[in-house]
Amino acid sequence: MSVTSHDVAQLAGVSQPTVSRALRDDPRVSKATRERVRKAADRLGYVPSDAGRALSSGRTRRIGLLLTDLENQFYPHIIAPAFHQLESHGYQLMLHTEVADNDVVAERLISNGLDGVLLATSTIDSVVPLRLRDRRLPFVYFNRTSDAVSADSAVVDPTQGMREAAEALSKHGHRRIAAILGPANTSTAVNREIALREALAQQGMSIPARYIHRGPFDTATGHAGTEHFLTMPQPPTAIVCGNDVVAFGALNAARSAGVGVPDDLSIIGFDDLPSASWPIIQLTTIAYDLDAMVRRAADLLIDRIQSPGRPLEESAFPSHLIERDTLGTVP
Structure with missing residues (x-):
């Protein structure tokens, strides 16, 4: 019994x-x-x-983590710190993986009896925040935000990292600089592009339209963009990528084309994923405290659940450049 x-x-x-x-x-x-x-x-x-x-x-003590960008290798790195931080508050992490970001996803989240949701892959035009707000289900933006609804958020500020990257590129003699950027409907892609352009302008440089390639935050985008640039009569001497995963694709394309990195082409990523520092890769990248950002998002959500009327808070984590072997000097 x-x-x-x-x-x-x-x-x-x-x-x-x-x-x-x-x-x-x-x-x-x-x-x-x-x-x-x-x-x-x-x-x-x-x-x-x-x-x-x-x-x-009246609470399940369950928190949902919504991931819709399933091909992005960045997101597996946030699951462990989110789990441990929520567990320290007495909450369980429930992973919700979807291939869309729409009304159906919102209803699934609402129907699962969650106390709150971490939105990690929101697009600028997403309806999910609207539906969660209307049903009064607390949520926090992690990494990406949406214009649809103002909410607590934990994001990275790319300003300083891009400024240091532009300074390093100028110091190493780069003038033909290309960018492989993420989807235009994501706040991360938009904010990083703005920060990059402003940082290059401070160095008296710019990126012409022919040196811009956009696509999902995946290795295929990095590979395709780099392949395209390398066929140009005057290919870029450096490529700034929207994230490390894109940069990995760029590195693969350069290797396949027999182009030396960094002797012939420099590549810069963003995020400083653990694999970026592997000896076989040694990617120059823009870093920030990812684990702390995940933990802060979890804390913000618990605070919102416990104190629904508290003022909204945006936690913006500073970024900085880490120079490794993929950044070199123009011959």
């Missing part, structure tokens, strides 16, 4: 509602009572039911 909360209450000498409150660390229950209840629960081997806790508290 399974142990119930009534058994715990009898052993601890308290009421059953007190057991429920004590096991979820309700501040209305004294510390001594909470410890007595936990000892009784441990002695009996009692494990609280998630369903029961949801019924009694």
